[in-house]
Amino acid sequence: MRPEKTALFIDGSNFYAATRLLNMDVDYAKLHAHFSQNANLIRAYYYTALPEDQEFSPLRPLIDWLDYNGFAVVSKLTREFTDPETGKKRTKGNMDMELALDMLKLAPHIDHAILFSGDGDFCRLLEDVQSMGVRVSVVSTTKTSPPMAADSLRRMADIFIEMEQLRNQIARPLRQAETVPV
Numbered sequence: 001m002r003p004e005k006t007a008l009f010i011d012g013s014n015f016y017a018a019t020r021l022l023n024m025d026v027d028y029a030k031l032h033a034h035f036s037q038n039a040n041l042i043r044a045y046y047y048t049a050l051p052e053d054q055e056f057s058p059l060r061p062l063i064d065w066l067d068y069n070g071f072a073v074v075s076k077l078t079r080e081f082t083d084p085e086t087g088k089k090r091t092k093g094n095m096d097m098e099l100a101l102d103m104l105k106l107a108p109h110i111d112h113a114i115l116f117s118g119d120g121d122f123c124r125l126l127e128d129v130q131s132m133g134v135r136v137s138v139v140s141t142t143k144t145s146p147p148m149a150a151d152s153l154r155r156m157a158d159i160f161i162e163m164e165q166l167r168n169q170i171a172r173p174l175r176q177a178e179t180v181p182v
Helices: 014-021 029-035 060-068 096-109 120-131 151-156 163-169
Strands: 002-011 039-050 072-077 079-082 088-090 112-116 135-140 160-163
Touching: 002 029, 002 096, 002 163, 014 039, 014 135, 029 039, 029 163, 039 060, 039 079, 039 096, 060 079, 060 160, 072 096, 072 112, 072 160, 096 112, 120 151, 135 151, 135 163, 160 163
Parallel strands: 002 039, 002 112, 039 072, 112 135, 135 160
Antiparallel strands: 079 088
16 A cells, blocks of 8 residues: 655644643644654645744744755745724734645645644635545644634544644653652
8 A cells, every 4th residue: 555645734833732721732743753654744834924024033933953864844924003992002923724735735635634723714625625635634632722723623623633742753851850859
């Protein structure tokens, strides 16, 4: 049996938020290796918005590493705006459209799409990709309060992968200072 042609689609901000809530430090080399096992990994996308007014962003080292190590990084600059209702400054940098377009474009060439996000906005995308014969897995978590995975997205996915169950395969071990005191 030939290995499935697979693509990873990582919603950077959503995935990062979930990993933080689970106290998980992801090792992207391990993540790439884990999802390459028994699969023909066609592409691994990582989507993120970068702050426009900062010369150095804490995201930059990660983005550079991903770029050199088998990930296709898709980014754009965030925009700052003033919320008309509250008058507060807000930052906008949503990457949902870029992720959706890439998944739809790649769907005819893959067997399996793996979405790293719990965002319920992706339900319609999953429906369209599945109608093209692509199996879709969603990687997120329900172990946080509130859950990071929208119930509608979990129901839509062919397979839901609980991030906590992947900890040993994709996370760096906790250092002593990070372990919970007894």
